[in-house]
Amino acid sequence: MAQYFDLVIRCPACIADGRDGGLPGYWYHHQCGGGLQIGDDANYQCKSCFQRHHVRNWRYACEQHESDFRATTSAHLANAVSTAGQLTSVAGRRWLMTFLENLGDW
Ligand SMILES: [Zn+2]
Ligand SMILES: [Zn+2]
Structure with a gap:
């Protein structure tokens, strides 16, 4: 069972463009304004409409x-998630390792 946590990261697209991402x-x-969560299965899920898709499919x-x-790219998203202190402190190291395994290379 994948574990989901609120998505709190710098902008992965800006990081991919060579900026710090704020x-x-x-x-x-x-599409609906709902809060997004991130799972260790490397999907984002919306808390409002429950759409869930692999992170490679999002902009x-x-x-x-x-x-x-x-x-963004897998490497830049990995950067954004790995350095997201609030997210990783709640989710933990094992969650992060599983996320990175399921992230893939794209
Ligand atoms: Zn941006
Ligand atoms: Zn939604």
Whole structure:
């Protein structure tokens, strides 16, 4: 059974563009406004509409590019999640290792 936690990360698309991605923040599902969670099965799940898809299928819009949804890469998302102190302190090291295994290479 995958474990899900609130997604609190810097913007992985900005990191992929060579910027620092700002401060870690909560992320919301564009389609419904629901809060997003991240699982160690490497899916995002919406707390409102319960859509769930592998993280490789999502795009990001942050305050630097508000309506421009941009992609990231597995390496840059791994960076964003691994350095998300609030998330990793709650989820723990084993969760992070499983997430990285299920993240894949893309
Ligand atoms: Zn961004
Ligand atoms: Zn939703």
